[in-house]
Amino acid sequence: MARLNLLEETRYEKLPVTVFPTPAAGAIAVAQRIAKLIRDKQAKGEKAVLGLATGVTPVAVYDELIRLHKDESLSFKNVITFNLDEYYPMQPSSAQSYVRFMNQHLFNHVDIEKANIHIPDGTLAESDIAAFCLNYEKKIEELGGLDLQILGIGRTGHIGFNEPGSAPNSGTRLVTLDDLTRTDAARDFGGKEAVPTKAITMGVGTIFKAREIILMAWSKKKAPIIKKAVEGELSGEVPATYLQLSDNVEFILDDPAASELTRFDTPWLVKDCVWDNELKKKAVIWLAQKVGKPILKLIEEDYNNNGMAQLATEQGPVYNINIDIFSQIQHTITGWPGGKPDSDDRQRPERAQPAKKRSIIFSPHPDDDVISMGGTFIRLVDQGHDVHVAYQTSGNTAVWDDDVLRYMEFAIDFTKSIGDDTAKLQHIHSDMRSFFATKQPNQIDTPEVRSVKGFIRKSEAIAGARYAGLHDDHIHFMALPFYETGKVTKNSVSQIDVQMTVDLLQQVKPHQIFAAGDFADPHGTHIVCFNIILAALNQLKGKEEWVNDCWLWMYRGAWFEFATHEIEMAIPLSPDEVLRKRYAIFKHQSQKDPAVFPGEDAREFWVRAEDRNRETAESYDKLGFAEYAAMEAFKRYYF
Template identity: 80%
Template sequence: MARLNLLEETRYEKLPVTVYSDQKAASVAVAQRIAALIRNKQEAGQHAVLGLATGVTPIRVYAELVRLHKEEGLSFKNVITFNLDEYYPMKPDADQSYVTFMNENLFDHIDIEKANVHIPDGTLAADDVAAFCLEYERQIEELGGLDLQILGIGRTGHIGFNEPGSAPNSGTRLVTLDDLTRRDAARDFGGKQNVPTKAITMGVGTIFKAREIILMAWSAKKAPIIRQAVEGEISSEVPATFLQLSENVEFVLDVDAASQLTRFDTPWLVKDCVWDERLIKKAVIWLSDAVNKPILKLEEEDYNNNGMAQLAVDKGPVYQINIDIFNQIQHTITGWPGGKPGADDSQRPERAEPARKRSIVFSPHPDDDVISMGGTFIRLVDQGHDVHVAYQTSGNTAVWDDDVLRFVEFAIDFKESVGEDVSQMQKTYNDMRQFMIAKLPNQIDTPEIRDVKGFIRKTEAIAGARYAGVPDSNIHFQALPFYETGKTQKNSVGEDDIKLTMELLQKVKPQQVFTAGDFADPHGTHVVCFNIIIESLRRLRETEDWVKDCWVWMYRGAWQEFPTYEIEMAVPLSPAEVIRKRNAIFKHQSQKDRPVFPGDDAREFWVRAEDRNRETAQAYDHLGMAEYAAMEAFVRYHY
């Protein structure tokens, strides 16, 4: 019976899927399977032939394999590896090369024979690539094929660098990279313009011949393409769908990557549900969208025809369900994000007292505050709260080099105009120019250049906060140490990061903390900064009474928005407030037009923000709520 229930739950899934609680647990499980294969082959006196992937996805798998080697004696003497791909052209010692990646993450830390390592050669002359690819295939076949191939998946659905349009029987070859793939790689190369346009990759047909295939994916960013790959029709437009034809494939996911699969996203379509308040709210909002009706017009027939008959029976009548959900959503709307003084707050998202709250808006980058919650930020100040803003990082990797020269030129001219000696500054300026002329993609800037880039972001942040009405005394720049590497790759969080955050919290003793909950941020800075804040509050809670009355509100907006069913506070903005928010964002001139790292969204940040805020208001309107120009959304975090 349990097996039948599982088949019903997964009936939309066209290949086996295993879901783990987080990527660490999943990575350890995959590494253990690789280790078991290696040991079994050792006992049989055979080689283990592995197909390996690069990128963020397999890093923890490789870390666990290194641990097994160092702590549990796992030997790689019998292992032969073939990597999926390499950029072309690419020098093997370049920071971005997959040779460098594999050495740093695996090969330099284990006892594998270097002659057993095979990675496509990015230094070949163009005329030699075809012959190399044929030889790569021949070597794999001579060894009897791949015992195990591990894969990641790109947001285009590519496996290896088999982009949309790849044939299911394709072999190792030179390919042209999709623009989205190049945009996703932009941070590693210091901008998309530096990302190679081509790569050498194993083909779909080569991958398909492996005796076992494990595709791994982590994070909500991968959820849409995972749903297409697992539940969609087989199509060359999503090369990963070809894996549905294999009897030897398994997708290994964390809960976030699996979140859009039918059994997790809309479970009422595939099984009987335990209808708690959250799931009911999600289902009713989904139904409203599915049948294009406001909530209060939903009928029993709508429930029955859309997989929600069980909800109608268990929790009905349906009109009462509709009223309950309508009221819950309506109660999230407030024009008083700091609480309305003297009001009955039993149905409001924030407390009425204290009437004047101490609030800290934590901004991971120097512009996240106004981009993501600029309207609410201004509203809190206008309503008399003691508002602080804390810029957690300098943002100094996201400024163009020519802006540095422009600002230093301004400083030189200013010093000259007041009769000051500019010889040392002129020398520094000349050194900067010479460095920039010879600068390699993603090369670490000199300390002087990093300082100027940080100063640019700092002055812009001050201008934005001042425009919102925050006094200078309430503007804080943390420059958390984890970020200050000069590279896009940041250090791990250290005690100094937490200490600095605890000190600021102790100084302000806020009743409200606003923090970025926008974990789709492609740079990863938002989630790191969020975790620092939560760890700091957890430690302070053990000794400081004020923490018990400190509420944490998460905002989004720079990269995504909360789904409507999750929103707990929605702050409506008038057309005039939308303009004020836009003007605050405009203070960040270095991020306007085309920022250094724009992600895969070509819109300017102010346009993204306004579109998202308008879409949130439209979603509320569609459900039957009052019609507003825009809304900023928040979810409370319980720590």
């Protein structure tokens, strides 16, 4: 019976999927399977032939394999490896080289024979690549094929560097990279323009011949493409869908990566549910959006025809369900983000008392505050609350080198104008120009360059906060040490980062904290900064009385918004407030035209913010609520 239930739940899934609560748990499971294969082959006196992948996804697998080697005597003497791909052209010593990646994350830490390592050669003359690729395939075939191939998945649905349009029988070859793939790689190369346009990759047909294939994906960011790969139709536009044709494939996911699969996203379509309030709210909103009706116009037929007959039967009549959910959503709307004074607050998202609250807005980067909640920021100040803003990192990796020279030249001219000696500034400026002339992709900036970039972001952040109405003594530029590496990869969080946050919280003693709750990328700055705030609050909990009356509100970053059913406080913005928010964002000139790391969305940050806020308001309007120009959304976090 349990197996039948599982088959029903997974009936939309066209290949096997195993879901783990965390990436660490999934990675350990994959590493254990690889270790078993190696040991089984050793017992038979055979070679284990592995297809390996690069990128963030498999790093935890490699870490566990290294641990097994060191702590449990797992030997790699009988292992032969073939990597999926390599950028072209690419020197093996380059920071972005997959040769360097594999050495750093696996090969230098285990006892594998160097002659048994095979990685596509990014140094070849282009005329030699075809012969190299044929030989790469031949070596795999001579060894009897790959025993196990591990894969990640790109947001275009690529496996290896098999981009949309790849043939299902394709072999190892030189390919042109999709623009989105290059955009995703931009941070590793210090900008998209430095990302190679080509790569050498194993083909889909080569991968498909492996006796076992494991595709791993972690994080919410991968959820949309995972749904397409697992539940979508076969398509050259999503090469990973070809894996549906294999009898030897399994997808290993964490909860966020699996979150858009039908059994998790809309479980009422595949099974009977336990209808708690959260699921009921999500389902009713989904139903209203699907049939294109306001909530109060949904009828029993809508429920019955869309997999929600169980809810209608158990908790109906449906109009009562509609009224209940409509009322809950209506109570999220408020023009008083700090609470409405002298009012009944039992059905309002924020407390009425104290009437004037101490609020602190934590901004991971120096512009997240105004991009993500600029309208609410201004509203809190206008309504007389004691508002502080804390910029957690310097943001100094996201400034163009040209801007550094421009600001230095301004400083030199200004110094001249007041009669001071400019020799030292001119010397620093000359050194910077020389450095930039030979700077390699993603090369760490000099300390002087990092300082100027930090000063640029700091001056912009202060200008934005002043525009929102804050005095300088309420603007805190923290520049947490974990961030200050000068490169994309950051240091681990230390107690210094936490203590700096503790000190600020003790100074302000806030009734409200606003923090970026964007967890789509578990390796991003937002989640790190959020966890620092949590660590600080947990350190203070039980020691400081004010913590017991402190509420933590999450806002989303510049790329995504909370789903409507997740929103617990929605702040409507008037057209004038939308403009004021736009002008606050404009203070961050270094992040415009374009930003250094714009992500996959080509729109400028102010456009994204306005579009997102308008879309939130439109979603409320379509559900039957008042029509507003824009809305900013928040969700409370209980610590």
